[in-house]
Amino acid sequence: MIRFLTAGESHGDKLIGILEGIPSNLKINKGYIDYELSRRQKGYGRSDRMNIESDKVQIVSGLDEKVTTGAPISLVIDNLAKGTNNDDYLQPRPGHADLAGLIKYNQLNAKNILERASARETAMRTAIGAICKIFLSEFGIKIFSHVISISDIESNIDYYKSWSEIDFSLADNSTLRMIDSDAEKIAKERIDFGYEEGFTLGGKVEIIIKNVPIGIGSHIQWDRRLDGKIAQSMMSIPGVKAVEIGLGETIKNYHGNLSNDEIFYSEDKGYYRKTNLAGGIEGGISNGEDIVVRITMKPIPTQQKPLKTVNIITKEETKAFTQRSDVCAVASLSIVAEAMAAISISEAFMEKFSGDSMEEVKRNFINYQNYTDKR
Numbered sequence: 294m295i296r297f298l299t300a301g302e303s304h305g306d307k308l309i310g311i312l313e314g315i316p317s318n319l320k321i322n323k324g325y326i327d328y329e330l331s332r333r334q335k336g337y338g339r340s341d342r343m344n345i346e347s348d349k350v351q352i353v354s355g356l357d358e359k360v361t362t363g364a365p366i367s368l369v370i371d372n373l374a375k376g377t378n379n380d381d382y383l384q385p386r387p388g389h390a391d392l393a394g395l396i397k398y399n400q401l402n403a404k405n406i407l408e409r410a411s412a413r414e415t416a417m418r419t420a421i422g423a424i425c426k427i428f429l430s431e432f433g434i435k436i437f438s439h440v441i442s443i444s445d446i447e448s449n450i451d452y453y454k455s456w457s458e459i460d461f462s463l464a465d466n467s468t469l470r471m472i473d474s475d476a477e478k479i480a481k482e483r484i485d486f487g488y489e490e491g492f493t494l495g496g497k498v499e500i501i502i503k504n505v506p507i508g509i510g511s512h513i514q515w516d517r518r519l520d521g522k523i524a525q526s527m528m529s530i531p532g533v534k535a536v537e538i539g540l541g542e543t544i545k546n547y548h549g550n551l552s553n554d555e556i557f558y559s560e561d562k563g564y565y566r567k568t569n570l571a572g573g574i575e576g577g578i579s580n581g582e583d584i585v586v587r588i589t590m591k592p593i594p595t596q597q598k599p600l601k602t603v604n605i606i607t608k609e610e611t612k613a614f615t616q617r618s619d620v621c622a623v624a625s626l627s628i629v630a631e632a633m634a635a636i637s638i639s640e641a642f643m644e645k646f647s648g649d650s651m652e653e654v655k656r657n658f659i660n661y662q663n664y665t666d667k668r
């Protein structure tokens with residue numbers, strides 16, 4: 294069973310992570326984890342904290358030299374922007390955990406809530422996801438992501454006609470992770486305007502998971518459905534307000550005869566589809582097609598022109614406190630979402646092919662492949 298925990302505050306000394314369930318004998322390349330952390334830090338529209346931080350992971354346990362032992366892997370990332378957030382925050386920000394959190398945890402200061410609720414924690418999720426990506430790559434599974442829209446500015450990609458021709462890795466060449474360079478240009482102008490005028494922006498990201506074998510996840514119990522697991526992991530990312538799989542919410546516009554992927558068979562391909570409207574999951578089970586997930590992020594809630602709130606001591610109307618904050622973090626969200634997808638897919642993958650060593654998991658995987666090849 295794959296599971297993880299994180300600890301640490303946004304401006305505390307360090308972020309801590311523990312990842313359990315990765316089999317023994319998997320070689321871990323620390324440089325790759327640092328590379329993933331640097332991908333999360335990039336992105337047009339982020340705050341100048343990204344110039345302060347230079348995230349690097351330290352792996353404290355679970356490896357013998359560079360190879361997993363099967364023991365929990367513990368990770369540390371230093372915060373460089375530590376200790377800069379010591380004030381009393383008595384003016385909770387709308388759109389944050391501040392007010393509900395300080396009442397729930399009986400705090401007199403929103404600082405103790407926001408320091409943990411901050412998306413800084415997603416740096417550790419990115420590191421943990423990077424290890425899961427290394428694990429999945431042993432089975433040919435690859436994860437891509439790109440930004441579909443910033444606010445109402447959308448990439449113009451005809452997904453369902455040219456899906457197989459799109460090179461999703463091109464997103465890595467764009468500071469906004471947009472494949473459509475015309476849309477990227479307009480989106481950057483809008484973000485610049487956001488900096489000038491003091492408003493923030495949300496957007497939509499697409500995650501594509503390739504080469505997932507047929508049969509991950511299950512229809513037999515609610516909590517084993519792969520779409521359910523993915524939805525929970527995506528929704529757990531701060532700021533994410535909607536998750537879609539395949540056609541997602543636009544499916545309501547189609548009649549049933551046009552909203553399902555017809556099934557074909559040929560000697561050389563076996564079963565195959567000509568479309569992927571289901572986004573690679575049917576009945577909670579992967580069907581062998583690309584898994585396609587879209588997530589929508591709300592505009593960043595911290596405002597440079599603060600919204601109305603109430604002072605929690607005097608109960609008088611005031612303005613929410615403000616601090617250094619991103620104008621748009623959708624590009625970074627896309628890397629965090631890749632990480633969360635890697636964790637969820639690894640979890641479901643291990644549920645199916647479980648083993649304590651990589652050799653055992655690979656045996657189970659190959660046996661199953663031999664079986665599915667004959668179906």
Ligand SMILES: Cc1cc2nc3c(=O)[nH]c(=O)nc-3n(C[C@H](O)[C@H](O)[C@H](O)COP(=O)(O)O)c2cc1C
Pocket residue numbers: 340388389390410411412415530531532533591593594595617618619620622625626629
């Ligand atoms: C990568 C990333 C960066 C973020 N940066 C900020 C930020 O700088 N300022 C801010 O107010 N919110 C930021 N957020 C969003 C908040 O963390 C989030 O809206 C808040 O914790 C409340 O959670 P909720 O929106 O899910 O209700 C960021 C989210 C992500 C994923």
